Amino acid sequence: KQEVTQIPAALSVPEGENLVLNCSFTDSAIYNLQWFRQDPGKGLTSLLLIQSSQREQTSGRLNASLDKSSGRSTLYIAASQPGDSATYLCAVRFNTDKLIFGTGTRLQVFP
Amino acid sequence: GAGVSQSPSNKVTEKGKDVELRCDPISGHTALYWYRQSLGQGLEFLIYFQGNSAPDKSGLPSDRFSAERTGGSVSTLTIQRTQQEDSAVYLCASSLKRGTGELFFGEGSRLTVL
Numbered sequence: 258k259q260e261v262t263q264i265p266a267a268l269s270v271p272e273g274e275n276l277v278l279n280c281s282f283t284d285s286a287i288y289n290l291q292w293f294r295q296d297p298g299k300g301l302t303s304l305l306l307i308q309s310s311q312r313e314q315t316s317g318r319l320n321a322s323l324d325k326s327s328g329r330s331t332l333y334i335a336a337s338q339p340g341d342s343a344t345y346l347c348a349v350r351f352n353t354d355k356l357i358f359g360t361g362t363r364l365q366v367f368p
Numbered sequence: 369g370a371g372v373s374q375s376p377s378n379k380v381t382e383k384g385k386d387v388e389l390r391c392d393p394i395s396g397h398t399a400l401y402w403y404r405q406s407l408g409q410g411l412e413f414l415i416y417f418q419g420n421s422a423p424d425k426s427g428l429p430s431d432r433f434s435a436e437r438t439g440g441s442v443s444t445l446t447i448q449r450t451q452q453e454d455s456a457v458y459l460c461a462s463s464l465k466r467g468t469g470e471l472f473f474g475e476g477s478r479l480t481v482l
Binding site for chain 2: 291293299300301302303306346348353354355356357358359360361
């Protein structure tokens with residue numbers, strides 16, 4: 258069964274820390290992996306998309322890596338800020354057209 | 369449009385009533401997805417449309433759920449004879465490319481069944 262798992266489920270850190278959020282998936286045959294952010298009561302905002310041929314993508318303070326052989330992706334957030342507080346979702350497109358989502362990591366960054 | 373637009377943003381209905389949720393994807397996007405997010409749960413795939421191909425309905429939870437996409441653009445998700453367990457946020461997403469495309473989501477339609 259194709260599954261996506263995210264750990265930790267929740268994380269609370271002081272402002273300024275560098276963070277690593279983890280995503281693991283079964284089945285290394287993937288098209289791509291996408292990281293999203295979801296604020297309470299809102300839709301999902303796309304952060305980074307990594308194609309299966311890529312190893313990492315960067316946008317500002319965010320860096321996402323992909324290791325297909327081990328079935329893992331990490332989202333690195335540098336110099337965290339209170340505005341980064343949200344739920345971060347990892348979604349994997351296996352060899353189908355639909356994305357399978359993890360259950361997310363709820364991040365709180367306090368001043 | 370500039371982004372994926374969904375309506376209504378909130379819908380409260382009585383058990384047994386039918387509801388329709390609308391999604392207007394980003395202009396030019398050929399792929400359209402519906403997902404459901406129940407309180408405290410992850411996103412559950414419901415249905416996927418790609419161009420003129422037959423939709424992938426494998427995620428629809430029961431025959432009370434149906435969706436259509438007219439003219440390859442706007443989509444409507446219909447839930448008949450709503451039940452309390454249908455209460456959730458229904459999210460729509462669109463993508464420019466099949467397979468490798470980035471998904472963009474709307475703000476969702478929050479459905480509450482009393």
